[in-house]
Amino acid sequence: MTTSGYDRAHAVTMRDVAKAAGVSVATVSHVINDKAGARIGEDARRRVHDAVESLGYRPNALAKTLSRGSSPFIGLVADAIATTPFAGQIIHGAQDEAWKHGYVLLVANTEGNASVERDAIAMMLEHQVRGILYSTWFHREIEVPPTLRQTDTVLVDCFAADEDIPAVVPDEEQGGRVATEELLAAGHQRIAFINTTTPSPAQTGRLAGYRAALAAAGLAYDESLVFQFEPDQGGGYSATAKVLASHATAVFCHNDRVAMGLYDGLRERSLRIPEDIAVMGFDNQDVIAAHLRPPLSTVALPHYELGAAGVRLLLGLDTTRQAMRISCPPIRRSSL
């Protein structure tokens, strides 16, 4: 079997419609494109619509785009939709919102390769996209590729020093605060924080949220309870001894992968979660958080909402005077 080996339905043309309706091609065009000022009788109009329906005629979307001078596309340039289970939800949110407003998403995955990125943006500009969402798989500051200035752009899950470019990002500080508040509400006062070694908005924002929650609860900030480890399972596992030496009764982990590694470290010492120590994650990473033993309480990164908000900003349906921050909701399971 080959791809060219099967029957391809004959494409119905405007000429076919005109013939079936007994009118000229120009009349069909006027009816289909709903041209103002064209004097066409109700009867002819009805016959065209009937013929369109019975023949299954599809107006050529590209031709329509040219005639109305605008494009039905929104571009999405993503550095890694493929290598992280996260960015997919950004695409999903952007797609749903784009479709709602009659736009189709052109997605390009660049794996962070600058020349692929240049080509992707050039391709989108050539297709006269309505604008481009430029998105990264984790929240960070970026240099804006210069060609992005040739169209409307919104940064999604990233931001530029140049504040002229609208951006939508997760509210890391609010997320860190709510994670800590959940542990406080469960009765803990000595709460360790395993932060990341990677300088990032997540590193500073989640720490600021942790401090704000402690302060609001009237608890002093204790530097000896805050650690920095690699933001993955290995980091969480390595942190175990220091966390236990701090006599914390609860741990806020920089992300779910760190929590997964900490689980391993605690189990090797026969400690029970949450009876001996409570654990809070961050990210709500699909294949991890719900499936650890016990299931991990965490804070969700709002990727779907980031994508949807990005499209709304691009289309001017929402506006923002600085980077728009999207809340990170708590997800309650059984680890505290």
Add this chain to the structure above:
Amino acid sequence: MTTSGYDRAHAVTMRDVAKAAGVSVATVSHVINDKAGARIGEDARRRVHDAVESLGYRPNALAKTLSRGSSPFIGLVADAIATTPFAGQIIHGAQDEAWKHGYVLLVANTEGNASVERDAIAMMLEHQVRGILYSTWFHREIEVPPTLRQTDTVLVDCFAADEDIPAVVPDEEQGGRVATEELLAAGHQRIAFINTTTPSPAQTGRLAGYRAALAAAGLAYDESLVFQFEPDQGGGYSATAKVLASHATAVFCHNDRVAMGLYDGLRERSLRIPEDIAVMGFDNQDVIAAHLRPPLSTVALPHYELGAAGVRLLLGLDTTRQAMRISCPPIRRSSL
């Protein structure tokens, strides 16, 4: 800041190019589109090219598409790029291969919703895609949406009873065989298999591969070593007691999530991997396999290759007389 609040570069038109080059718009059009038969002097031609370059003029890709009567798009309809970390690699492979041949991927994520799927296919047909890849996030048999027959279609990670439609799928049987062979090569002869409860090509194919590897090694098939559990962490955890009662020295797990649950069950009984029992996964799921303790040996699902092969089939660069099967390579880590 609003999306309309920043400077948008003035779009360079063909008229601008004509003015800068001192020629007519028609001459610019002829030079840019490399029209045969147009008599244009070398000097004018050079001035047009210089003006195109210095002004940064971009020919309108949509207009070029119309004039050449074919489309630069390949559609990809996916049921769940967003809710699984798998399908992303299918997109990545399809995109890379499409770009290599001058095509752009139009991606639609349907979440399995039939009306969203109809709309997505209609949108792609309206944009006169070269063809459509129809892809599912796990390998299964599908009913082909009728409108897909209106264009060239290739099924990716799925197949239809109607063999007229080309398909590319993972080779489940080869994968099951290589997983079992890895355990045999590590010296095991009593190998349990935790299969899934879900009827699927993975269920039958991986079992067939397990049996083929045992037979090739001269070992009898022992039904009491084969179990069926839910294909996730809970299933693997629940399987622990039965696996241990079978006196197996090694376990081939239907997927990495099952292996992750089995790890938890084994650890609760203070059993060591691989010293007390060896564990083999399937999928090579990013956030799990490399990060368990010990890191999980597994077999990779070839998602990137599925996407790339799908595009090659669609463009007629490869052909296949039945569903094309892509090998699942072993990934060696420390659990056997």
